[in-house]
Amino acid sequence: QVQLVESGGGLVQAGGSLRLSCAASGGTFSSVAMGWFRQAPGKEREFVAAISRRGGSTNYADSGKGRFTISRTNAKNTVYLQMNSLKPEDTAVYYCAASAPYGGVSTRAHDYPYWGQGTQVTVSS
Numbered sequence: 001q002v003q004l005v006e007s008g009g010g011l012v013q014a015g016g017s018l019r020l021s022c023a024a025s026g027g028t029f030s031s032v033a034m035g036w037f038r039q040a041p042g043k044e045r046e047f048v049a050a051i052s053r054r055g056g057s058t059n060y061a062d063s064g065k066g067r068f069t070i071s072r073t074n075a076k077n078t079v080y081l082q083m084n085s086l087k088p089e090d091t092a093v094y095y096c097a098a099s100a101p102y103g104g105v106s107t108r109a110h111d112y113p114y115w116g117q118g119t120q121v122t123v124s125s
Contacts, residue, residue, distance in 0.1 A: 001027070001114075003114075004114060012124070017085075018121060023078050032103060033106070034070075038093065038095065058070055068082065095115055097112035097116070
């Protein structure tokens with residue numbers, strides 16, 4: 001059973017940056033793909049970014065391309081989401097998620113059986 005704990009959220013002005021972290025425990029981190037999703041009030045959860053087991057492949061939603069960077073450090077069992085040039089529309093609860101063992105990069109939430117509790121990101125205008 002994989003446990004995930006996000007950190008790094010907060011309040012930032014438009015144009016600012018935040019770096020989210022997600023620490024994993026209880027499994028073999030290097031065997032799972034990782035994803036970030038977000039959910040704004042009144043909206044469905046949406047894909048943000050994903051990274052393969054060894055970090056060689058990434059995928060981004062159009063909304064974050066050129067602004068967000070996903071990375072991972074398997075030695076630290078941690079995945080990161082660097083967010084630059086933040087916009088008010090980026091305001092949401094951000095969740096990290098882990099695939100099943102040997103799962104691939106996916107944009108679909110149902111391909112990730114393990115989820116963190118979420119961290120709030122608020123971008124003021």
